[in-house]
Amino acid sequence: MNELTWIITGATRGFGRSMAEDALSRGDSVVAAVRRPEAMADLTGKYPDQLEVVRFDATSVDGVAAVVSAATDRFGRIDVLVNNAGRGYVGAAEEVTEAELRESMELHLFVPVALTQAVLPIMRRQGGGTIVQMSSQGGRRSFPGVGAYTCAKFALEGWSEALAGEVAPFGVRVMIVEPSRFRTAFNEAGVLAFAEVSEVYRDVLAEVRARMATADGVQEGDPDAAATVIADxxxxxxxxxxxxxxxxxxxxxxxxxxxxxxxxxxxxEVARGTDFAPTT
Structure with a gap:
């Protein structure tokens, strides 16, 4: 099929918005799962036959079934799932609260897992589909101050790598996308979350906090260019x-x-030395 049906979380801005616009411009259909449906009004007006907007809180699995049903009820199939919604968390391991860590894991791991599990039976029946997991360069390399974010991305990548081998026999593909700094809303004030600063780590993480707080609008990456690569x-x-x-x-x-x-x-050699000696 040349025309595909996408589900994209976090489609109001950043990568999600760029991917939605790119897909719609190709003639594809899009279900945008977003916290603020009103933010999609311009695209709804421009593509009334191709776009379905669903209110969705990406920090909770409660709305997963409604998103999947919206896609199948409106368009009859699901060809692409993009788990895109996310936000950054900055703070030392001792500064980030359990609640903040759990929110990061829900947003970046458990909700994407739930959405993936919900669409896979549909994709298997269709004989194919593509799961796009929006990870990060932080899904392969972590650094001080961002452990609450990268731990979830590491987990998503590990889960998705296993998934890819499990679903390949059914024609379902998995692509883990690892962007660097792109000009999205990721570093905006009010989007990027900062843990309460402690005296112990104030100086240790001062540079990291400053770099993250001042990156908005000067990131090197173009989200529209990234969206085109992904859609291609x-x-x-x-x-x-x-x-x-x-x-x-x-x-x-x-x-x-x-x-x-x-x-x-x-x-x-040290590692090999921990095996039992070979028997003769």
Whole structure:
């Protein structure tokens, strides 16, 4: 099929908005699962036959069934699920509260898992589909001050890598997208969450906090360009398991791979020495 039906969470701005606009411009249909449906009014007016907007709180699994039903009731099928909704959390491990950590895990892991589980039976019956998991360069490499965010992205990537092998026999593809800094709402005041600063970590994380707080509007990545790449791949015959986006992502993820490979080789003999001795 040339025309696809997408579900996109967090479609009011950033990557989600860019992907929705790109898909609609191609003639695809989109179910936008968003917290503020009124923010999609302009696209609803422009694409009344292709766009369905559903109110959805991406920090709770409660609305998952309604989103999936909206897609099948309106368009009869689901070809693409984009788990895009997310936000950043900044703070040291001792500063981030349990509630903040749990919210990050709900938003970036448990709700995407629930949505994926809900669409898979439909995709299997159709004989195909694509799951797009919007991760981050932080899904492969973490750094001080963002553990509450990256731990959820690491978990999503591990779960999705296993998923890819499980659903491939049914024609369902999984693509994990790992962007660097893109000019989305991620770093906006009121979107990016900061834990209460402690005296212990005030100086340790001062640079990280400042860098995250001042990045809005100067990020290198173009979300419209990213959306075009993602949609082109979704419409193609093959998708990569992992797709880094942005020059910084290529550099940071590449550095992570090389560093970890060097550590593996450094400690390889020690590691091998923990096996039982071979029997003769």
């Amino acid at each position: 791949l979704v419409h193609s015959d093959a998708v990569p398991l992992r797709l880094p986006l942005g020059a910084e992502a290529v550099e940071q993820i590449g550095t992570s791979y090389r560093t970890n490979l060097a550590l593996l080789e450094q400690w390889a």
